[in-house]
Amino acid sequence: MLEHTKKAIVVLSGGMDSTTLLYRLLYEGYGEVRAISFDYGQRHKIELERARQTCEALGVKHEVIDISTLMKFISNSALTNPDIDVPEGHYEDNSMQSTVVPNRNMIMASIAIGYAVNIEADVVALGVHAGDHAIYPDCRPEFIACLNAISHIANYRPIQIYTPYLDYDKGDIILDGKKLLVDYSLTHTCYKGNKKACGKCGSCEERLEAFEKAGIKDPIAYEESN
Amino acid sequence: MLEHTKKAIVVLSGGMDSTTLLYRLLYEGYGEVRAISFDYGQRHKIELERARQTCEALGVKHEVIDISTLMKFISNSALTNPDIDVPEGHYEDNSMQSTVVPNRNMIMASIAIGYAVNIEADVVALGVHAGDHAIYPDCRPEFIACLNAISHIANYRPIQIYTPYLDYDKGDIILDGKKLLVDYSLTHTCYKGNKKACGKCGSCEERLEAFEKAGIKDPIAYEESN
Numbered sequence: 474m475l476e477h478t479k480k481a482i483v484v485l486s487g488g489m490d491s492t493t494l495l496y497r498l499l500y501e502g503y504g505e506v507r508a509i510s511f512d513y514g515q516r517h518k519i520e521l522e523r524a525r526q527t528c529e530a531l532g533v534k535h536e537v538i539d540i541s542t543l544m545k546f547i548s549n550s551a552l553t554n555p556d557i558d559v560p561e562g563h564y565e566d567n568s569m570q571s572t573v574v575p576n577r578n579m580i581m582a583s584i585a586i587g588y589a590v591n592i593e594a595d596v597v598a599l600g601v602h603a604g605d606h607a608i609y610p611d612c613r614p615e616f617i618a619c620l621n622a623i624s625h626i627a628n629y630r631p632i633q634i635y636t637p638y639l640d641y642d643k644g645d646i647i648l649d650g651k652k653l654l655v656d657y658s659l660t661h662t663c664y665k666g667n668k669k670a671c672g673k674c675g676s677c678e679e680r681l682e683a684f685e686k687a688g689i690k691d692p693i694a695y696e697e698s699n
Numbered sequence: 700m701l702e703h704t705k706k707a708i709v710v711l712s713g714g715m716d717s718t719t720l721l722y723r724l725l726y727e728g729y730g731e732v733r734a735i736s737f738d739y740g741q742r743h744k745i746e747l748e749r750a751r752q753t754c755e756a757l758g759v760k761h762e763v764i765d766i767s768t769l770m771k772f773i774s775n776s777a778l779t780n781p782d783i784d785v786p787e788g789h790y791e792d793n794s795m796q797s798t799v800v801p802n803r804n805m806i807m808a809s810i811a812i813g814y815a816v817n818i819e820a821d822v823v824a825l826g827v828h829a830g831d832h833a834i835y836p837d838c839r840p841e842f843i844a845c846l847n848a849i850s851h852i853a854n855y856r857p858i859q860i861y862t863p864y865l866d867y868d869k870g871d872i873i874l875d876g877k878k879l880l881v882d883y884s885l886t887h888t889c890y891k892g893n894k895k896a897c898g899k900c901g902s903c904e905e906r907l908e909a910f911e912k913a914g915i916k917d918p919i920a921y922e923e924s925n
Contacts, residue, residue, distance in 0.1 A: 509772075539768055546735075546764055547813035576813035579853045583809040587773035587802035611853045619852060623845040627805045627837045 480505045480594040484585050487520030489660045491600035492527055493650040507534045511581050514541035517666030527659045547575050578611035590628045602638040644686030658692040669694045706731045706820040710811050713746030715886045717826035719876040733760045737807050740767035743892030753885045773801050804837035816854045828864040870912030884918040895920045
């Protein structure tokens with residue numbers, strides 16, 4: 474457990490992992506916890522609304538940082554380009570590589586580190602986990618180790634990268650969330666971004682498997698066909 | 700000398716160092732060279748216009764990426780906050796620390812790497828040099844080494860960070876630029892951002908010293924009092 478005087482920033486997508494992480498930071502007793510979310514023009518913008526609702530419920534200061542103007546320079550991803558279909562099927566399939574936004578985590582982490590330096594925080598917490606390692610190179614342990622190294626030398630104020638779920642799968646995260654009393658009805662996972670989750674995309678499939686593994690009923694609504 | 704099939708991106712501020720670097724990349728015979736500049740709400744926005752003019756003169760594709768909306772989250776710097784005075788005096792003085800924008804180079808490099816992956820480039824070139832090491836932690840060799848490491852693992856396409864001037868001072872860069880026939884009349888250095896350089900801020904002082912060291916007359920206009 475860290476000292477109570479430390480200040481932490483969490484990058485909050487509004488999904489299950491980063492939402493659980495926010496509850497974990499509050500539980501760990503940081504002096505202050507703030508959340509930042511990124512609007513990168515994602516189809517599933519409803520997750521930003523869920524992030525806002527979670528922060529409101531927890532009394533956590535929340536900022537949405539708009540980086541959508543960057544996306545035309547970096548993205549051919551299905552997550553932001555309406556001309557590319559979101560792939561269905563298993564989350565770890567190769568087709569899910571079309572959901573990779575080049576260097577997204579490094580860009581978001583860089584901005585989070587700058588924000589942390591600016592408000593004199595100590596820690597940037599990221600909800601990366603083992604389930605993402607196969608698809609997203611910028612969620613792997615070697616990336617996180619290197620990110621932590623660079624964030625200690627890039628500024629006068631060293632910032633610690635904190636990723637307690639790095640070796641967890643999503644089922645493990647939900648089990649942690651159960652202890653932390655996470656309200657999963659305020660989380661969004663589906664890549665298609667409709668109010669009701671599709672239940673079919675790789676992201677939905679992974680969520681449903683994780684709840685099943687944890688032995689908990691997923692409280693969000695799915696489209697009827699499921 | 701690198702293979703002619705490789706594609707390079709240069710982060711072009713419109714100042715002397717990155718402009719010289721652009722000429723160097725063209726000389727080194729890359730298959731394609733593109734330039735990107737960042738609008739981060741800098742006072743000295745004239746440098747973006749100079750970057751555009753240089754690229755036009757050289758027939759290089761140039762993009763300006765607007766990250767000014769990020770700045771309110773990360774910056775208390777004199778370079779972007781009109782309430783803070785730009786310090787005068789020697790460039791390596793502690794007072795120049797007020798010109799540090801937290802994590803600026805990491806943010807810009809992250810975006811440049813994402814852009815490079817997206818257009819299938821191989822190299823991101825940065826004009827960092829030894830004169831900046833004292834003031835800006837994110838210009839030091841250990842930062843660049845770590846940046847190069849992370850940019851090789853963050854994406855499916857590894858990107859090489861190229862900083863040929865890392866150990867040069869500004870005088871050495873101008874001597875290289877002399878061989879490369881750089882048009883320094885299309886470069887801007889003064890932090891105050893007026894059409895005529897002030898000749899007094901740390902940045903102007905360093906530029907003038909560098910031209911003197913290189914034994915070349917600086918072709919830009921300075922305010923009369925100099």
